[in-house]
Amino acid sequence: MSEKLVQDKVIIVTGAGGGIGRDFALALAKEGAKVVVNDIGASVTGEGNDAGPAQKVVDEIKAAGGQAVANTDSVADASAAAKIVQSALDTFGRIDGVINNAGILRDRMFHKMSLDxxxxxxxxxLYGSYYMSRAAANHFKEQESGAFVHMTSTSGLIGNNGQANYAAAKLGMMGLSKSIALDMQRYNVRSNCIAPFAWSRMIGSIPTDTPEQQARVAKIQQMTPAKIAPLAVALMSDKAKDTNGQVFVVRNNEIFLMSQPRPVRSVQRSEGWTPETVIEHALPAFKGSYFGLDKSGDVFSWDPV
Incomplete structure (x- = not known):
């Protein structure tokens, strides 16, 4: 029998008490990983604390013959994030991978959004992904191996209404991931992003007041969290060693490699620019190449396969 894809790798999955994170933890364990199942057991908006969800996933893994340990520390605090990494070291003696999946939503139109x-x-x-990655980074450097997967979103990569906080964080995570990939490639450490389309409680608040909204939600519900897990497991594997600094989208049975910002057009004037010549020359020259105010649903406008 061939060796499992992530045999004996110790991998932390944050926000793994349910949804996408739970499926990651189960799939990793099935492929031989020892999993730290982290979840504070909070609501979608971040309130509350319940050890039950993380322990329940650990119990599922152990019942299937795998190895796992539960952890309920918060990624949003630097010292608590360090404890999550320490939990992997204390329980399994090493750390090989981190999947930054924990998240909350506080959707609000921008002009109404509170500081909180x-x-x-x-x-x-964003801070949670930094804290977790930073806590693991020196261990990865010393052993000259390791892999990060950060969960981004098309809300940040493309855009969505009412999610300035979430979109800024998720696009920031793309920049964080690329920086980690650049800084740590010399130590054989990889960092990639996945933007998932999947039905979970994180998007369970989508309205279903009209037939159109109900049809949209029905399509999203077909996109189960288990569809995301194969890519995450693959990216944790040494067999993906040539994949670094990339951004992927998974939508049901589709996997997309996303573009990254590059120059589209340029204009120049030998004498330099004034505000007037920018108005008269530069902006009209660029206008044909402007990007529309697209939302995620405008770009991914066709039904998933």
Whole structure:
């Protein structure tokens, strides 16, 4: 029998008590990984604390013959994030991978968004991904191996209404991932992003007041979290050693490699620019290449296969 894809690798999955994270943890364990199942057991908006969800996933893994340990520390605090990494070291003696999946939502139209709603989402998604990655980085450097997967979103890569906090955090995570990939490639450490389309409680608040909305939600519900897991497991494997600094989207049975910003057009004037010549020359020259105010649904406008 061939060796499993991530045999004996110790991998932390944050936000793994349910949804996408749970499927990651189960799929990793099935492929031989020892999994730290991290989840504070909070609501979608971040309130509360319940050890039950993480332990339940651990119990599922152990019942299937795998190895796992539960952890309920918060990624939004630097010292707590360090404890999550320490949990892997204390239990399994090493750490080989981190999947930054923990997240909350505080959706609000921008002009109504409160400081708390902004801060809470940035703390969990962007700061949490930094805290977790930083806590693992020196261990990866010393052993000259390791892999990160950060969960981004088309809300950040493309755009969505009412999610300035979430979109800023998720696009920031793309920049964080690329920087980690550049800084740590010499130590054989890889860092990639996945933007998932999947039905979970994180998007369970989508309205279903009209037939059109109900049809949209029905399509999203077909996109189960288990569809995301194969790519995440593959990216944790040594067999993906040539994949670094990339951004992927998974939508049901489709996997997309996303573009990264590059120059589209340029204009120049030998004498330099004034505000007037920018108005008269530069902006009209660029206008034909402007990007529309697209939302994620405008770009991914066809039904998933």
């Amino acid at each position: 709603e902004w801060d809470a989402v940035l703390k969990v998604h």
